[in-house]
Amino acid sequence: MSDHHSHEEPVGITSPYAARIRSIEALLLEKGILTEPEVQDSISYMEARSPANGAKLVARAWVDPDFKALLLSDGKAAASELGMAPKHPAELIVVENTPEVHNLIVCTLCSCYPRAILGRPPDWYKSFEYRSRAVKEPRAVIREFGFEPPEGGEVIVHDSTADVRYMVLPMRPTDTEDLSEEELAELVTRDSLVGVNVPRAPSRTGHG
Amino acid sequence: MGRVHDMGGSPGGPIDKGQHEVEDWERLADAINGALGAKGLQSTDELRRAIESLENYRDLSYYERWVAATEKLLVEKGVLSSDEIDERTAEIERRWDGP
Amino acid sequence: MTFEPGARVRVLPSEKPGHVRTPAYLKGKVGWVESLIGEFPNPEELAYGHSGLPERPLYKVGFRQTDLWQDYIGPAEDFLYADIYEHWLEPERGTT
Numbered sequence: 310m311s312d313h314h315s316h317e318e319p320v321g322i323t324s325p326y327a328a329r330i331r332s333i334e335a336l337l338l339e340k341g342i343l344t345e346p347e348v349q350d351s352i353s354y355m356e357a358r359s360p361a362n363g364a365k366l367v368a369r370a371w372v373d374p375d376f377k378a379l380l381l382s383d384g385k386a387a388a389s390e391l392g393m394a395p396k397h398p399a400e401l402i403v404v405e406n407t408p409e410v411h412n413l414i415v416c417t418l419c420s421c422y423p424r425a426i427l428g429r430p431p432d433w434y435k436s437f438e439y440r441s442r443a444v445k446e447p448r449a450v451i452r453e454f455g456f457e458p459p460e461g462g463e464v465i466v467h468d469s470t471a472d473v474r475y476m477v478l479p480m481r482p483t484d485t486e487d488l489s490e491e492e493l494a495e496l497v498t499r500d501s502l503v504g505v506n507v508p509r510a511p512s513r514t515g516h517g
Numbered sequence: 518m519g520r521v522h523d524m525g526g527s528p529g530g531p532i533d534k535g536q537h538e539v540e541d542w543e544r545l546a547d548a549i550n551g552a553l554g555a556k557g558l559q560s561t562d563e564l565r566r567a568i569e570s571l572e573n574y575r576d577l578s579y580y581e582r583w584v585a586a587t588e589k590l591l592v593e594k595g596v597l598s599s600d601e602i603d604e605r606t607a608e609i610e611r612r613w614d615g616p
Numbered sequence: 617m618t619f620e621p622g623a624r625v626r627v628l629p630s631e632k633p634g635h636v637r638t639p640a641y642l643k644g645k646v647g648w649v650e651s652l653i654g655e656f657p658n659p660e661e662l663a664y665g666h667s668g669l670p671e672r673p674l675y676k677v678g679f680r681q682t683d684l685w686q687d688y689i690g691p692a693e694d695f696l697y698a699d700i701y702e703h704w705l706e707p708e709r710g711t712t
Binding site for chain 2: 396432
């Protein structure tokens, strides 16, 4: 009987595949194909990844021009510098938003996403609607998320079709000169790292 | 090989921005694939190919596709058999359904 | 490297079966090579458990959205980039 992990599914099972993956796990463990520590490590690895990592990379790039240059030229090296050592062999390319250019990331073929940095992608990113429409009508998609691309600017879409994962380096919001790096990171939303929106504006709580 | 997955530019409706709570079995699907990948037993490319080949691709959720594809690959490689997966799945479901 | 940055290229309109990472909406389309990303084992082979060697050059290829979609809503400067393997590209001999 499998007592490993604490994730039984006693209530509200939503999919017949829930039992199926558990049976696969049990069989793989019994046959020694995988060990419990290996499965647990894999769980922990994903749990440690979140948009907060992306926010840290962005905030550091906003305050440190050398780090920004590294982030834009060698994303994995920049991530490693902040202790995020991505295990996945895929390249990480960070694309920069400017007043003239707004970037949007999609994977039309599956849902490639910089999981090694940001963790799991949101449901909408994996949706058929996003995967279908982001390449053909990026401006309409971005508007659906509540952001209006700047007048006269370009919208650039990156379809992650191969061994590269993409992340956006959004523009630093205005009126943030007095914020600490930590405070800056709090403005960076997951959606701004994919490009469907931009970072939060700073709240007016008497800085400077 | 179906091309259903190759959907860039296809018509699509409004994007549902809701986020479901990731369930434990979905975390496990992620973890099993991660662990198999880390040991060189399965590649991302194999997983993608197996997902793309699912006949009911459009009817399955994201992680359901992962589980179905993982099973396909493990059976293909002779690591597990569909029968033993069926059997163990039925046992687990009986246990969950209670006495 | 077969293609230099700036080279005009056409994506092969191939319907080869099996696992490919060239999306249908780009097949037959003309764009430009933005950069060489690097060389990687061929995913079409990796997908079936083969080594995927020798590694193949992977390019970042840019397209004008107005060249991709008849009814594209947006300016001519809106671009789309996709990562395409060299064996899916051929030189585009048309005039610019």
